[in-house]
Structures are given as C-alpha cells and as structure tokens.
Amino acid sequence: MSQTRSPDAFATLRAKVRSFVDEVVIPREELRRAGDSGWVAGTVADLRRQAETRGLGSPRLAPALGGMGLSWEECCGVFEEAGRSFLGPGALFCAPPGQPDVMALDRLATPYQRERYLLPLAKGEIGSCFAMTEPAPGVGSDPRMLKATARRDGDGWIIDGHKWFISNAGHAAFAIVVARSEAGVSWFIVDTDNPGFRVVRDVATMVPFEVSGHAEVLLTSCRVGPEALVGEEGRGMEHSQLRLEGARLFHCMRFIGLASRAMQIAQDYAARRESFGARLAEHQMIQAMVADAHIDLYASRLIALDVARRLDDGASIRHESSMAKVFVSEAVNRVADSAVQMTGALGISEDVPLSMILRQLRPFRIFDGASEVHRSAIAKRAFAKSLAP
Numbered sequence: 001m002s003q004t005r006s007p008d009a010f011a012t013l014r015a016k017v018r019s020f021v022d023e024v025v026i027p028r029e030e031l032r033r034a035g036d037s038g039w040v041a042g043t044v045a046d047l048r049r050q051a052e053t054r055g056l057g058s059p060r061l062a063p064a065l066g067g068m069g070l071s072w073e074e075c076c077g078v079f080e081e082a083g084r085s086f087l088g089p090g091a092l093f094c095a096p097p098g099q100p101d102v103m104a105l106d107r108l109a110t111p112y113q114r115e116r117y118l119l120p121l122a123k124g125e126i127g128s129c130f131a132m133t134e135p136a137p138g139v140g141s142d143p144r145m146l147k148a149t150a151r152r153d154g155d156g157w158i159i160d161g162h163k164w165f166i167s168n169a170g171h172a173a174f175a176i177v178v179a180r181s182e183a184g185v186s187w188f189i190v191d192t193d194n195p196g197f198r199v200v201r202d203v204a205t206m207v208p209f210e211v212s213g214h215a216e217v218l219l220t221s222c223r224v225g226p227e228a229l230v231g232e233e234g235r236g237m238e239h240s241q242l243r244l245e246g247a248r249l250f251h252c253m254r255f256i257g258l259a260s261r262a263m264q265i266a267q268d269y270a271a272r273r274e275s276f277g278a279r280l281a282e283h284q285m286i287q288a289m290v291a292d293a294h295i296d297l298y299a300s301r302l303i304a305l306d307v308a309r310r311l312d313d314g315a316s317i318r319h320e321s322s323m324a325k326v327f328v329s330e331a332v333n334r335v336a337d338s339a340v341q342m343t344g345a346l347g348i349s350e351d352v353p354l355s356m357i358l359r360q361l362r363p364f365r366i367f368d369g370a371s372e373v374h375r376s377a378i379a380k381r382a383f384a385k386s387l388a389p
C-alpha cells in the first residue's frame with residue numbers, strides 16, 4: 001500500500017514535521033558542539049521525547065511498535081523533512097543503526113528476541129549496533145571475505161572476530177554480529193556486556209553531530225546461547241541484504257533533505273552578496289550551479305520515490321536500490337559541494353552548517369556499498385543477458 005493517509009492528511013502531517021524541524025530541531029543545532037557526542041546524544045534524546053509527544057515518532061515502524069506506520073512512499077516526504085537537520089533523523093527515530101535493526105528484527109526475531117531486544121529498542125530504551133565490517137583482510141566491500149567465525153559449542157556458539165566502523169557499538173546494549181558458522185554466514189545477537197565482546201576504541205571520523213561514533217570491536221571466545229541466532233543459520237547474507245536495501249533508501253531520503261537545505265542557505269547568500277557590480281544570483285555561472293542542483297534534487301526525489309513505491313508493492317528492489325544509492329549519494333554531494341562553492345569562505349567555515357553538511361554527506365558514497373561496487377553489480381546485471389552463452 002503506497003498511501004496510508006489521504007493526500008490532505010499526508011500534506012498536514014508533512015507540514016507538521018517540517019515546522020517541528022524548523023521551529024524546534026534546527027534551533028537546537030549548536031555548530032560548535034558538533035563534535036561533542038555526549039551533548040549530541042542528550043539533545044537527540046530530548047528531541048525524540050518532544051517528537052513523540054507530537055505524535056511524530058518512528059515514521060516507518062508499525063503502530064504496534066509505537067511507530068506511525070507510514071508507507072515507504074510516505075516516508076520519502078517525511079524523512080526529507082526530518083533530514084534537513086543533523087538532529088532530525090535521531091529525533092524522529094529514523095536513523096541508523098536503530099531504525100534498520102528494528103525493521104530487520106521485526107521480520108526475523110524469535111518471540112524471545114522480540115521481547116528482550118526488539119521492543120525495548122523500538123521504544124528507545126536501549127540501543128543496538130550492526131557488526132559486519134572488518135579490517136583487512138576481512139570483509140569490507142566483498143562479502144565473501146568475512147573472517148569472523150561462530151563455531152558450535154554445546155547448544156550455543158563461540159564467536160571470534162575483529163570488527164570496525166561499527167556505528168553505536170560503544171552505546172549499544174546488543175550487537176547483531178555477522179559471522180561464518182558451519183552452515184554459512186549467519187546473524188547472532190550478542191549482548192555488549194558479554195565478557196567476550198570488547199569495544200577497543202572509537203574510530204574518529206569526519207562526520208559531525210555523531211551520537212554514537214563508529215567503534216572497533218573484538219569478539220574473543222564470545223560464548224552465546226542457542227537463542228542468539230537470528231533468522232536462519234546460513235542465510236545471514238540474505239538477512240543483511242534485506243536490512244541494507246531499506247537502510248539505503250532511508251539514507252537517500254534524509255540526505256536529499258540535508259542537501260536541499262545546503263542549497264537554500266547558498267541561494268540566500270547569493271541573493272544578497274554582490275560581486276563585480278551584480279548580486280551573485282545574477283551571474284550565470286552561479287545560476288548554472290543552482291539549476292544543476294535543483295535538477296539533481298528533483299531526479300533524486302523521483303528515483304527514491306520510485307524505489308519506495310516498488311517496496312510498497314512488495315517488488316524486488318535489488319537493482320533499483322543500487323541505482324538509487326549511486327545516483328542519490330553522488331547527486332547530494334554535488335549539491336552540497338556547489339553550495340559551499342557559492343558561499344565562498346563563509347561556506348567552509350563553521351559559522352554556517354555547509355561544511356558540516358558536506359562532511360556528513362561524503363561518507364554516503366562509501367557505506368551501504370561504495371559507488372564502484374554498486375556500479376559493478378548494476379553492470380553485471382545489465383550485461384547478464386548479452387553475455388549469456
């Protein structure tokens with residue numbers, strides 16, 4: 001189902017999210033505290049409570065999990081509004097890793113896992129992380145390089161592995177750990193207070209307004225019981241694909257919001273600032289940057305909307321979500337880069353949020369599959385017929 005509300009009711013909801021973001025969330029962004037993760041976490045938690053009292057919590061989650069139950073299509077508009085602020089996706093609980101973890105567990109969790117992990121996570125009582133990536137020679141872009149192991153021990157497993165860039169690992173109550181068991185790649189839930197689970201360090205990155213950081217984690221003789229297995233043993237790659245397809249689309253939607261905010265700030269500057277006897281907005285090269293940015297944003301919205309509608313229809317989005325991820329991740333970076341260029345030195349300062357928007361958007365060309373890896377997969381599928389014997 002693509003619409004859960006009438007067009008009028010949805011327009012009202014979207015306007016409500018927009019005014020919440022403009023009037024409550026954006027004013028709480030203190031740029032000089034963008035690197036203070038403790039302050040960011042406290043601010044996001046407070047904003048999340050405020051969003052919930054306005055009935056704006058967890059747009060995509062089912063009402064049974066305390067969410068708004070929006071369709072994927074409806075999420076496009078709501079996430080774009082939320083994404084205009086660095087703090088918006090956290091405030092509405094539509095940010096990774098919690099949101100995609102909830103959605104994946106909602107499909108895969110056993111009744112015990114639902115009660116113990118999914119429900120408290122959906123309510124915001126605990127945090128989660130998803131631990132797949134490993135330092136070389138382990139898994140990065142190539143899923144076949146997974147090194148973490150889970151070997152049978154009585155009725156449970158012993159997990160050994162070295163992970164890094166695990167978002168929120170330092171604050172999570174549990175991790176979904178991807179490891180290789182006898183039947184193949186599998187998912188396991190590991191409590192982060194398990195003596196075999198250790199956060200080694202937080203890996204500092206260029207990303208501002210981080211609630212959680214990205215941690216390096218060691219799993220050493222980490223014993224878990226039979227209840228730790230998530231979904232089916234040996235089907236962990238399919239589970240990861242399921243989690244990633246939705247996560248990618250959510251990133252596209254919210255980053256369209258952030259890029260469009262960057263362009264608005266740059267346009268406001270260009271409308272006032274003068275050079276060579278004219279306002280910047282009157283110079284054709286500035287106009288070209290603005291036009292190209294709007295073309296990129298328009299195309300990004302349409303491509304995200306199309307993938308969302310396919311998801312609502314229950315269609316496979318493997319190919320389309322790859323194309324959307326490549327296009328949107330590169331388009332929003334072009335838009336933010338032009339916004340910085342148009343704003344001159346002010347653009348690269350921290351007096352305005354533009355340089356931070358650029359830093360927030362840049363990693364999207366790498367995580368959830370680097371552009372090159374998606375292009376390679378898209379081309380293989382496109383060539384599949386022509387190359388068939």
Ligand SMILES: Cc1cc2nc3c(=O)[nH]c(=O)nc-3n(C[C@H](O)[C@H](O)[C@H](O)COP(=O)(O)OP(=O)(O)OC[C@H]3O[C@@H](n4cnc5c(N)ncnc54)[C@H](O)[C@@H]3O)c2cc1C
Nearest residue numbers: 130131132133140141165166167363366367368370372376
């Ligand atoms: C902000 C952020 C948050 C993250 N959060 C998490 C998390 O919560 N959990 C988690 O498990 N992981 C997380 N990651 C890791 C992310 O999933 C990996 O960075 C990603 O899978 C790429 O792996 P890699 O970094 O090892 O790059 P590598 O595999 O080393 O690749 C490096 C580069 O090589 C190029 N490349 C790779 N393969 C090909 C190819 N076939 N053809 C052409 N070029 C290629 C690409 O340009 C790629 O960027 C996060 C990363 C970032 C940046």
